[in-house]
Amino acid sequence: DEMDVDTIWMDGEFVDWDDAKIHVLTHGLHYGTGVFEGVRCYDTEKGPAIFRWEDHLQRFYDSCKPYDMEIEYSPEELTEATLELIDRQDLRSCYVRPIAYYGYDSLGVSPGDCPTDVTIAAWPWGAYLGEDALENGVEVMVSSWRKHASSQIPTNAKTTGLYVNSLLAGEEARRNGYVEAIVLNKEGNVAEGPGENIFMVRDGEIFTPGLSQSILDGITRNSVITMAEEMGYTVHDDATISRGELNTADELFFTGSAAEVTPIRQVDNVEIGNGSRGPVTEELQSAFFDLVNRRTDDHDEWFTYVGE
Numbered sequence: 001d002e003m004d005v006d007t008i009w010m011d012g013e014f015v016d017w018d019d020a021k022i023h024v025l026t027h028g029l030h031y032g033t034g035v036f037e038g039v040r041c042y043d044t045e046k047g048p049a050i051f052r053w054e055d056h057l058q059r060f061y062d063s064c065k066p067y068d069m070e071i072e073y074s075p076e077e078l079t080e081a082t083l084e085l086i087d088r089q090d091l092r093s094c095y096v097r098p099i100a101y102y103g104y105d106s107l108g109v110s111p112g113d114c115p116t117d118v119t120i121a122a123w124p125w126g127a128y129l130g131e132d133a134l135e136n137g138v139e140v141m142v143s144s145w146r147k148h149a150s151s152q153i154p155t156n157a158k159t160t161g162l163y164v165n166s167l168l169a170g171e172e173a174r175r176n177g178y179v180e181a182i183v184l185n186k187e188g189n190v191a192e193g194p195g196e197n198i199f200m201v202r203d204g205e206i207f208t209p210g211l212s213q214s215i216l217d218g219i220t221r222n223s224v225i226t227m228a229e230e231m232g233y234t235v236h237d238d239a240t241i242s243r244g245e246l247n248t249a250d251e252l253f254f255t256g257s258a259a260e261v262t263p264i265r266q267v268d269n270v271e272i273g274n275g276s277r278g279p280v281t282e283e284l285q286s287a288f289f290d291l292v293n294r295r296t297d298d299h300d301e302w303f304t305y306v307g308e
């Protein structure tokens with residue numbers, strides 16, 4: 001296996017990667033009734049460390065609530081399983097994917113007696129939008145697809161079914177030669193990327209859409225807001241950003257566990273700022289990478305060390 005991974009934690013047991021299989025009549029496969037997380041573990045100066053594991057775990061349990069889904073494992077059990085999974089596979093820097101979903105029992109839309117199955121996988125995963133993207137930024141397209149409104153589906157729960165919208169937006173962008181999409185909400189304001197939150201810099205201040213704009217409450221978003229404020233920036237974290245403001249922004253960037261801090265250099269073929277990574281983006285991005293690689297002692301409470 002080119003990824004050099006061989007084990008998956010599945011419903012309480014470590015199983016061989018190739019044996020981690022489920023029934024085709026699994027409820028979650030038919031109706032998108034799963035919740036998941038995407039978390040990064042960094043190969044830090046102090047050994048492998050999972051960034052904001054506790055917060056991801058909290059969101060994982062919270063995402064279950066609208067669906068009345070009950071994870072039968074405690075946070076301690078899931079933490080122990082994850083640390084052992086990383087350790088067993090000798091992973092240092094990796095991506096961790098916990099998922100819980102209604103399993104196999106009956107196929108009415110009502111989950112009835114379907115169990116809530118839980119799996120955790122971990123594998124090496126490089127820069128989400130490419131190494132080059134981190135340095136030079138990405139070209140994005142404002143999608144013709146709107147994001148589902150929070151009145152239609154809970155957008156603050158990280159539900160598997162929501163990602164058909166992300167796929168539509170992202171693939172439309174890629175078919176048109178762009179790297180990623182920006183998705184507007186039902187009101188036509190800027191919401192987020194298919195798997196990223198979005199930030200705008202204007203006149204030295206930082207703006208990002210608030211939770212009322214039908215976004216996922218991103219953990220990287222929260223980290224960047226916290227760090228930017230500590231660096232002295234004014235952050236408007238409940239901003240309403242219109243489509244036209246994207247074009248006149250000084251800087252734009254995406255945040256996400258997978259995307260980390262990725263500059264946006266063009267929107268719909270219009271250059272943002274001078275068309276490359278802007279200075280505020282660069283400052284925040286380098287602070288972010290210093291932090292997650294533990295080249296600073298700041299926010300040690302955000303890290304779960306694998307070796308401990």
Ligand code: PMP
Binds near residue numbers: 194197220256257
């Ligand atoms: N929005 C969406 C729709 C996402 O899928 C993600 C990735 N989880 C984000 C935002 C960023 O969230 P986080 O920083 O917690 O990864």
